[in-house]
Amino acid sequence: MTRHNFIPVRAAQGRHSRQAHADLPEGAYEREMSKEGFFGPATFFYHQRPPTGWTKFEGPLRPRAFDLKKLAAPSASPWGAGVVLHNAAVEIGFWTLAAPMPDLARNADGDLLLFVHQGAGELFCDHGRIAYATGDYLYLPRGEMWRLRPAARTSLLTIEATNAHFSLPDKGLLGGQALFDPAMLDVPEMDAAFRAHQDEAGEFTVEIKKRGQVSWATYGYNPLDAVGWHGDLAPVRINVSAFRPVASHRYHLPPSVHTTFVSDRFVVCTFTPRPFETDPGALKVPFFHNNDDYDEVLFYHAGDFFSRDHIEAGMLTFHPSGFTHGPHPKALKSMLHQPKPATDEYAVMVDARDPLEVGEAALGVEDAGYVDSWRGPA
Template structure:
């Protein structure tokens, strides 16, 4: 983020906390309004009622939820997988793959991130072979030629950095080995299984996506025929079980602290099990906030999603920028005291700087009642 000369304000009125997200005035609910996600100036408003206690909500700003489990028609090509959300900087698809890909794929539109939600199998690519399983992130640099061979049916969240790259976040004072050690990033191997697949007879197709259109190149041999490679660019694998989230026992940290991959106009974050805050005055649930600069997307992978009700693995929520949101009423009951020592959820968060459009396929599997899930119980 570029340095900005923000308009200087230092003010306070009425009953308020001296520390954000802790020691709230009795009976009050805190709402954060901030710039640049959680990195710019912020104000904290203390309300008598939960800021999400609406009884009606109409218009395109409404929060939305999609049950991606229902997008279960297997597609042989990733470029046939349905688009869930998209804008000029990112494309999010959900792909059900039941059998080995009959053709190779290559994305010329940008770097690709595959998150394996379910299943296991093998990735074959220009650089060799990798075994993959549920919970794996697979980073595929733009232009990589690849195919997946499932050992069991797979469900895959696909995130494209359109016309640009994925990088790692600057971990700052935490040091380069926080969140995950780069030594955990596995690269493909030119092993015996990779060499064996080079001998597959017949013609081999490569489906290349560029500007959203697919071109097909056919070879009389298997083009995954590398005998070696060197350099500092390659696909990598990282499993969410190896992600070690930052925790604070006295302060509820914003979700951006879990940033795992960066792109130019969006970030990808990982929610993994962590201890709840133990300070008596600290919030133990996400704080109410207006994220007026980013659309927020959350894909639920596994576990018990402590801040959401009626959400299951394989579902995705979409909160447009400008929408005030926070924990559901059931979770809000545990705002200051939790019933267990730690979270046990895994989820992938995507925050985009530009507004997202909803794909046709996502609208078919939408839960239109999601907007009412914040209503207080009668």
């Protein structure tokens, strides 16, 4: 993240905890207000009531939820899929594919990340062939030609790094093998199935997206005809089952420790099952926080989403920067005591440094009552 020089403050008033996210004053609710997401200076307030206990919320900053399962109409091309959220640096969509792609795709706008919410099949690309399954991330570098051949109906969350690229985060003191060892990244192979795909006869069209517009290049042969490659740029696959999340039994860690991929103006994080904190004074749910520098997006893939109510797998929530948010009221009952030893959830988070716009596809599948799921007593 960008390094800033902030005004230095070291002070405290009233009843407060010495350690953030632990040993709260009795009956208090903690709220974090910070700079640059969770990477800058912060202050921690201790409130008498939950900071999201509004009786009414109006205006464009309201939290929003979208049921992406309802965007089920299949599209033969990724460029025909619905755009859910977007800004100049990132485009998030949801794509359902029911049959093999008739054409190839090539994204000249930026790197592309596909998260397989449901389905299985094969990816054919310039570099070869690789199988995919539910829970896979498929990374496609800018300019790669590719197509999917599903063996089962496939639904994917798509994340484009517009005019930029994806990289792995700096894992710092944790070491380069934390979260997942880069050796777990699989690359395509030029195997027998790939060679058989090369031999298919007929015309092949490549749909090339640039500046949001599609052009078509048609060949009298399969343009995925490379016979070899070498280098340090290639598509990769990794499944969420390979992730080994960082956990602390005495401290509720911020979402930033689950960062999986980084781009110029946003990050992608992955939540996978982890043990709950066991220290009696440590928070066992996400802390309330002001989201003033980043828009926060969460796609719920599978499991029991312990900090959310009325949210199911296949839904996506959008919390614009500028308002306080945190766990739903039902989760506060387990703020310091959890009935289970570990979480049971898989989710993909995108934190965007610049404000996101809601795409037309999302407007038709919005849960308008989501903002009221935090409603407190009048």
